[in-house]
Amino acid sequence: MSSITRRAFVQAGAASAAAQVPAGIRPNVLFIMLDQWRFDCLGANGNGIIRTPNLDSLASRSANFTQACVQAPVCVPSRLSFFTGRYPHSHKNRVNYTPYQQPEPMVQRLLQDAGYATGSVGKLHFNPPTAEHARSTGFDRVLLDDGIRRTDQYSDYVRWRNGADPNADVHYQTTAGDVPAGTNPFRAVVAKEYTPTAWTGRETRNVLRSLVSSDRPFFLFSSYFKPHSPHTIPEPYDTLYNDVEIPLPKAVGLDYIQRLPLPVQKMVLRGTPRYNMDRQRLLWMYRSYYGDMTWLDEEVGATLEELERTGQAENTIVILTTDHGDQMLDHGLFGKNVFFEDSVRIPLLVSWPGRIRPGVYSDLVETVDVLPSILELCGLTVPDHVQGRSFAPLVAGERSLYEPRKAQFSENIMPEVITNGDEGYFFTPGKGVGGVRHPDAKMIRTHRWKMNYYVGHGGELYDLEDDPGESTNLFDDPSYGGIVRDLKAQLLDWLITADENDQIARQWMI
Ligand SMILES: [Ca+2]
Numbered sequence: 001m002s003s004i005t006r007r008a009f010v011q012a013g014a015a016s017a018a019a020q021v022p023a024g025i026r027p028n029v030l031f032i033m034l035d036q037w038r039f040d041c042l043g044a045n046g047n048g049i050i051r052t053p054n055l056d057s058l059a060s061r062s063a064n065f066t067q068a069c070v071q072a073p074v075c076v077p078s079r080l081s082f083f084t085g086r087y088p089h090s091h092k093n094r095v096n097y098t099p100y101q102q103p104e105p106m107v108q109r110l111l112q113d114a115g116y117a118t119g120s121v122g123k124l125h126f127n128p129p130t131a132e133h134a135r136s137t138g139f140d141r142v143l144l145d146d147g148i149r150r151t152d153q154y155s156d157y158v159r160w161r162n163g164a165d166p167n168a169d170v171h172y173q174t175t176a177g178d179v180p181a182g183t184n185p186f187r188a189v190v191a192k193e194y195t196p197t198a199w200t201g202r203e204t205r206n207v208l209r210s211l212v213s214s215d216r217p218f219f220l221f222s223s224y225f226k227p228h229s230p231h232t233i234p235e236p237y238d239t240l241y242n243d244v245e246i247p248l249p250k251a252v253g254l255d256y257i258q259r260l261p262l263p264v265q266k267m268v269l270r271g272t273p274r275y276n277m278d279r280q281r282l283l284w285m286y287r288s289y290y291g292d293m294t295w296l297d298e299e300v301g302a303t304l305e306e307l308e309r310t311g312q313a314e315n316t317i318v319i320l321t322t323d324h325g326d327q328m329l330d331h332g333l334f335g336k337n338v339f340f341e342d343s344v345r346i347p348l349l350v351s352w353p354g355r356i357r358p359g360v361y362s363d364l365v366e367t368v369d370v371l372p373s374i375l376e377l378c379g380l381t382v383p384d385h386v387q388g389r390s391f392a393p394l395v396a397g398e399r400s401l402y403e404p405r406k407a408q409f410s411e412n413i414m415p416e417v418i419t420n421g422d423e424g425y426f427f428t429p430g431k432g433v434g435g436v437r438h439p440d441a442k443m444i445r446t447h448r449w450k451m452n453y454y455v456g457h458g459g460e461l462y463d464l465e466d467d468p469g470e471s472t473n474l475f476d477d478p479s480y481g482g483i484v485r486d487l488k489a490q491l492l493d494w495l496i497t498a499d500e501n502d503q504i505a506r507q508w509m510i
Pocket of ligand 1: 035036074075076323324
């Protein structure tokens with residue numbers, strides 16, 4: 001199907017859903033985001049060790065997308081693709097803490113303009129990182145905590161804790177330090193009730209109550225910093241997985257890392273490389289990450305209970321997802337900024353009782369699809385600038401109106417490769433960043449194949465069916481030349497058509 005036909009298709013879908021939403025009754029939207037949450041760290045996604053009963057229960061009531069991919073494996077570019085429905089090369093925020101200066105409105109503005117009461121609690125990661133700025137993007141109410149030291153001065157959580165916690169002079173990410181052997185070295189010094197996680201949960205429920213009391217439908221973005229590192233885990237969660245041997249990723253050596261394309265090598269080896277770190281310490285990191293997830297499960301569970309208690313559960317679309325995963329030493333590194341499955345493949349749950357058909361969906365959805373899906377489910381028109389494709393027909397409407405994706409795309413300029421974490425570098429056209437032409441990497445992923453392409457530095461090709469751990473790079477193997485050529489052609493097609501609405505005037509000149 002041509003993309004122009006596709007656009008008409010999407011709009012027809014929006015119109016049909018709009019017709020289904022009774023006049024004056026639009027659903028609420030509760031959008032819950034965790035930060036750096038691995039796809040496999042959810043019981044419902046097949047993890048038999050992690051304890052996430054509330055999230056598993058939500059998954060059983062949701063469309064559970066098992067092949068969802070982020071548009072960029074790093075925070076702000078990914079978040080803005082969720083919020084704008086646009087790919088990173090179109091919304092242009094390619095690294096963290098770039099001001100969003102494009103004219104296209106974000107989801108909160110679109111819903112606010114449609115009469116929604118809007119609120120945000122927790123991490124937004126916008127720049128400038130202030131609540132006032134966040135309100136100017138379309139949030140009526142903002143309680144902010146981005147979760148990192150450099151923005152603490154703008155954090156409503158830090159301000160609150162300074163007045164409430166008798167130990168406020170100890171930074172909230174401080175760990176106990178020397179602990180007896182056999183106990184968790186990541187145990188937090190700060191008591192649970194004074195942590196960002198507890199604050200975000202509590203304030204989410206406070207803002208939820210106040211939004212429900214208005215006579216308008218609401219959009220609430222509830223955003224946790226965890227299970228993002230640094231690992232700091234308060235009692236009682238620090239000991240939850242003490243007796244559990246969580247399977248650890250396969251150890252990799254320098255020989256493996258040095259076979260990766262140069263930008264990926266640099267990413268793995270930047271700063272102090274940790275690919276050969278102590279395995280016992282790694283196990284404690286996993287136990288802390290799992291403990292965080294069980295705690296987040298309780299917080300999200302309490303919020304869903306509150307939604308039920310206010311009588312709004314039946315008329316609320318709940319979205320639960322994350323902005324990217326965490327390597328957790330898979331392939332030799334922590335964090336993200338690479339295209340491995342641990343970073344780009346994310347959990348995505350979308351529910352609406354009686355409207356969204358629960359089940360496991362293996363369709364190739366992208367995070368740019370979330371905004372048009374929200375709008376369509378709310379009976380609103382999807383603006384032309386949106387590049388995503390609504391999955392509303394797939395999960396809640398006429399399935400035949402949904403055109404399945406054949407491939408997903410992700411983009412990453414890997415700035416840390418050049419700056420090693422320093423943020424004082426700017427992009428200069430023709431010169432790159434800091435005088436270095438950065439590798440603007442692109443990923444294409446199909447049901448079977450993943451190809452990552454680094455301008456000037458070759459690529460990676462993985463067979464996700466036969467090699468789900470992405471251990472064998474087939475990019476330079478001549479017997480896969482046809483696959484590489486086909487994926488390159490699809491990548492080129494996407495690059496040409498993704499922002500066609502920015503490139504082509506609506507009316508033909510005669
Ligand atoms: Ca993030």
